[in-house]
Amino acid sequence: LRPFPSEETTENDDDVYRSLEELADEHDLGEDIYDCVPCEDEGDDIYEDIIRVEVQQPMKMGMTEDDKRNCCLLEIQETEAKYYKTLEDIEKNYMNPLRLVLTPQDMEAIFINLEDLIKVHFSFLRAIDVSMMSGGSSLAKVFLEFKERLLIYGKYCSHMEYAQNTLNHLLANREDVRQKVEECTLKVQDGKFKLQDLLVVPMQRVLKYHLLLKELLSHSSDRPEKQQLKEALEAMQDLAMYINEVKRDKETLKKISEFQSSIENLQVKLEEFGRPKIDGELKVRSIVNHTKQDRYLFLFDKVVIVCKRKGYNYELKEIIELLFHKMTDDPMNNKDIKKWSYGFYLIHLQGKQGFQFFCKTEEMKRKWMEQFEMAMSNIKPEKANANHHNFQMYTFEKTTNCKACRMFLRGTFYQGYLCPKCGAGAHKECLEIIPPCKIGELFHIISSLCQGGPKMVAVQNYHGNPAPPGKPVLTFQIGDVIELLRGDPDSPWWEGRLLQTKKSGYFPSSSVKPCPVDARVSVWFAGNMERQQTDNLLKSHISGTYLIRERPAEAERFAISIKFNEEVKHIKVVEKDNWIHITEAKKFESLLELVEYYQSHSLKESFKQLDTTLKYPYKSRERSTSRTFTRSPVFTPRVIGTAVARYNFAARDMRELSLREGDVVKIYSRIGGDQGWWKGETNGRVGWFPSTYVEEE
Numbered sequence: 001l002r003p004f005p006s007e008e009t010t011e012n013d014d015d016v017y018r019s020l021e022e023l024a025d026e027h028d029l030g031e032d033i034y035d036c037v038p039c040e041d042e043g044d045d046i047y048e049d050i051i052r053v054e055v056q057q058p059m060k061m062g063m064t065e066d067d068k069r070n071c072c073l074l075e076i077q078e079t080e081a082k083y084y085k086t087l088e089d090i091e092k093n094y095m096n097p098l099r100l101v102l103t104p105q106d107m108e109a110i111f112i113n114l115e116d117l118i119k120v121h122f123s124f125l126r127a128i129d130v131s132m133m134s135g136g137s138s139l140a141k142v143f144l145e146f147k148e149r150l151l152i153y154g155k156y157c158s159h160m161e162y163a164q165n166t167l168n169h170l171l172a173n174r175e176d177v178r179q180k181v182e183e184c185t186l187k188v189q190d191g192k193f194k195l196q197d198l199l200v201v202p203m204q205r206v207l208k209y210h211l212l213l214k215e216l217l218s219h220s221s222d223r224p225e226k227q228q229l230k231e232a233l234e235a236m237q238d239l240a241m242y243i244n245e246v247k248r249d250k251e252t253l254k255k256i257s258e259f260q261s262s263i264e265n266l267q268v269k270l271e272e273f274g275r276p277k278i279d280g281e282l283k284v285r286s287i288v289n290h291t292k293q294d295r296y297l298f299l300f301d302k303v304v305i306v307c308k309r310k311g312y313n314y315e316l317k318e319i320i321e322l323l324f325h326k327m328t329d330d331p332m333n334n335k336d337i338k339k340w341s342y343g344f345y346l347i348h349l350q351g352k353q354g355f356q357f358f359c360k361t362e363e364m365k366r367k368w369m370e371q372f373e374m375a376m377s378n379i380k381p382e383k384a385n386a387n388h389h390n391f392q393m394y395t396f397e398k399t400t401n402c403k404a405c406r407m408f409l410r411g412t413f414y415q416g417y418l419c420p421k422c423g424a425g426a427h428k429e430c431l432e433i434i435p436p437c438k439i440g441e442l443f444h445i446i447s448s449l450c451q452g453g454p455k456m457v458a459v460q461n462y463h464g465n466p467a468p469p470g471k472p473v474l475t476f477q478i479g480d481v482i483e484l485l486r487g488d489p490d491s492p493w494w495e496g497r498l499l500q501t502k503k504s505g506y507f508p509s510s511s512v513k514p515c516p517v518d519a520r521v522s523v524w525f526a527g528n529m530e531r532q533q534t535d536n537l538l539k540s541h542i543s544g545t546y547l548i549r550e551r552p553a554e555a556e557r558f559a560i561s562i563k564f565n566e567e568v569k570h571i572k573v574v575e576k577d578n579w580i581h582i583t584e585a586k587k588f589e590s591l592l593e594l595v596e597y598y599q600s601h602s603l604k605e606s607f608k609q610l611d612t613t614l615k616y617p618y619k620s621r622e623r624s625t626s627r628t629f630t631r632s633p634v635f636t637p638r639v640i641g642t643a644v645a646r647y648n649f650a651a652r653d654m655r656e657l658s659l660r661e662g663d664v665v666k667i668y669s670r671i672g673g674d675q676g677w678w679k680g681e682t683n684g685r686v687g688w689f690p691s692t693y694v695e696e697e
Contacts, residue, residue: 046197047204050189051082065219072216073136077128079212083205084125087118090198093187101180102170109166110199112159113152117202120149137225140232143213147235151399153206154246158412160203164196206243210236210692237692238407242399244676245410252276253413259298263307265316274301274378274393274414277371277653281309283340283358292340292358299371301378301393301414304346323379324349327372329536330356344369370654378652381417383431391431394418404430405647428650429658456482456496456512466508468493474505482512523617524548524595531561531570537618538563544615548573548595558591562603564612571607582606641667643680643694657687665694 063071095111102110127142170177185191188198213233220226256270259279263270270276277299284295284306296314298305303321307314330343340358342365347354359365384391395413402409402416403424409416417426422437458480464473476482476498487494487509494512497504526534529549538545538561546562558573560582571582573594579587580594583606588594595614603610645659657680659665668686669679678691 046193047201047208050086050193050198050201051079051205065222068219069216069223070136072212072219073132073139076139076212076216077132080121080125080128083201084118084121086198086201087114087121089188090114090195091118094181094184094195094198097184098177098180101174101176106166106170109159110163110170112156112163114156114202116152117156120146120152124149137223139216140213140225140228143209143232144228144235147239148399150206150239151242153202153239153243154412157203157206157243158247158250160199160247163199167196167199207240210240234407234692241676241690241692242408242410245415246412249411249413262312263298263305263314263316264310266305268319270298270300270305271413273303273305274375275652276300277375278368280364280368281360282368285356285358287354287356297357299368299375301375304372320346320355322372322376324352325354326533327369327376328532329369344372346372367654374651374654378428381428381431381650384417386432387434387436389419389424389431389434389437390421391417391419391426394425396425400425402427402430403435404433428652429648433648455499456484458482458511459513460511462507462511468506471495471506472504474498474503474507476507482507523619524614526550526618534561534570535568538568541618542616544612545618546614546616547618548591560595560598560614562610562612562614564610569607569610571603639666639668640670641696643667643696645682645694647693649689649693651687655688657682657685657689659689659693664697665689667696 090111091114095107095114098110099107124142124146127146128139131138131142171181172178181195185194210233213229213236217226217229217233220229223229252275253271256276259276260266260270279298280296282295282297283292284297285292294309295317296307296309298307302323303319305316306318306320308317309315325346325348328345328347330345339360342359342362343356344365345354345356357368359368379393381391393414394417396409396415396418400409400415401407403426405427407427409425409427417428417431418424419426419434419437424434424437426434458476458478461477463475467473471493474482474496481499482496483499485495485497485504487496492509493506494509495504495506496512524547526537526547526549529537529547534547534549538547541563543563543565546560549559549561551557551559556572556574558575560571560573562569562571573591574581579589580591581587582594586597586605588597598614600613602613604612643665645661645663645665647659648661649657649659651658657665659682663682665680665682667678667680670691676690676692677688678694679688680686
């Protein structure tokens with residue numbers, strides 16, 4: 001008789017039975033909604049058959065640019081006329097007869113807002129015809145004027161799948177409907193196309209406008225309307241992205257609804273917590289209760305839902321708000337070869353109960369931590385307070401344009417960010433370029449994030465005349481720096497402390513202005529940061545990356561932290577007798593002077609084992625690629641082209657790829673192009689990005 005295997009043996013041997021899901025996780029083979037377009041090729045073929053016109057034939061050799069431009073103009077006009085006739089055919093030969101056998105609810109489910117589309121395109125075609133009468137030079141203006149009216153395609157396209165399912169269900173279960181539809185089909189182009197085919201055409205048409213304008217623009221290089229054509233092209237690209245995002249959000253809300261129905265005791269709507277990021281089984285231990293428990297987690301932008309499995313459903317145990325927590329790594333557990341030993345912490349910012357999470361594999365831990373980081377960056381963007389704004393993730397009830405780039409805030413919920421002070425809306429990637437908040441500027445004085453109180457600089461001498469009523473006077477000279485202690489924007493008198501003398505008193509608010517933050521400081525100063533948090537931040541950067549942090553509870557209130565080789569080193573900054581230094585041999589008058597010195601002189605002057613300068617400020621774009629997941633050669637993608645980013649784009653999800661204007665992107669896939677997404681790589685990361693945000697080289 002053989003003994004039962006030990007627990008250790010069992011745990012190692014059960015790798016043989018690892019699920020396909022785990023293996024897929026290791027190679028990033030998860031489902032991508034970016035490259036899934038139902039019946040994409042079939043829909044294109046149907047569209048081409050229905051809308052085909054003679055001018056779509058390849059342009060002949062020897063044609064002038066004007067000839068080619070005229071061909072493009074004719075194609076836009078004639079295909080629009082053909083499309084409008086198709087809409088009329090659907091209304092006349094399907095909608096009107098089917099009202100006799102279908103309920104109003106079924107009619108709306110199948111045809112959605114087709115009647116509204118017909119009204120818009122009646123006016124749109126007429127405007128195109130008028131423009132063509134004068135040579136088509138005003139065609140770009142027509143597209144710009146109709147951009148807002150074409151937004152109704154968002155509803156049509158997002159309900160398309162439900163419309164097809166409703167129609168197929170009725171055809172399969174009601175003989176009278178099936179016969180009526182067949183009778184109607186014979187009246188449209190001799191029955192060549194089914195109703196299901198025709199219903200796809202509007203979605204295909206609206207996503208073709210930017211392609212038609214792009215071709216027209218390529219043959220209008222010497223035309224006076226070239227700039228307006230560029231604007232029209234960008235408008236139709238923006239419209240296509242908006243429609244695709246509305247459709248994508250519809251699918252996301254469907255997924256959220258499924259989560260909602262499977263979680264017992266849930267009294268809130270999950271969609272209020274943003275988009276789902278990741279879900280799965282983890283082991284959870286609260287910092288108060290040290291028992292490790294099996295739990296199923298649903299991570300959203302704003303919260304993590306902690307549940308216990310109950311068959312096919314889940315019992316709600318905890319809702320953790322991410323806004324009040326920070327995430328830190330637990331590198332010690334990674335050394336344990338047992339499963340469920342790869343951990344990280346979620347720590348409450350005010351010292352309340354925290355949590356420790358354990359993952360089955362190191363790869364699973366990496367994915368969860370990345371998704372937590374992405375969620376936290378969505379609710380607390382780095383540039384949320386840029387230019388005195390206070391941007392918060394927000395659901396806009398009406399379609400809204402970004403205050404910076406003027407493009408749509410896309411989707412149906414949490415489309416972007418709102419500053420409640422001034423009402424400005426913005427994309428995540430546009431937060432830092434939004435014009436200053438006029439209301440926020442007034443309160444910048446009392447809400448500044450400077451160390452201590454906000455710093456003001458004197459713009460005129462003040463010697464106590466006029467005197468503050470019943471208050472002590474603070475006198476100063478032009479250029480003196482004052483720490484603001486109390487300052488009401490509506491009051492003519494503020495209280496402050498002169499940094500040179502530490503003397504306090506009152507002075508006229510008109511005699512000072514906010515002290516500008518030196519740009520040289522902003523890239524390396526991290527504010528108040530704990531040692532462990534600093535280690536976690538710098539370990540993913542390359543050697544030579546550094547920051548200066550505050551240590552308010554320590555005798556020396558500043559420290560230099562630098563990544564050197566594979567370790568993070570910490571150096572105390574000593575302030576003594578009006579001098580500042582890290583070694584007695586070399587002293588400086590200011591922290592800025594010290595940093596600038598060691599940017600060009602090795603730290604080995606003071607620490608023999610630390611042969612490096614302060615090379616890369618941690619906020620600079622020089623990042624380590626050490627966290628990039630290295631795949632085996634079988635999964636190495638093939639580069640099919642390159643492109644340059646025309647706009648900034650901030651990823652909302654770990655599957656997406658953030659872009660900065662000017663980034664060179666390697667293109668790996670255009671499969672999701674119909675939904676507006678391509679896959680590529682830049683700055684060491686791979687992901688999906690909007691195809692309209694780049695220009696191919």
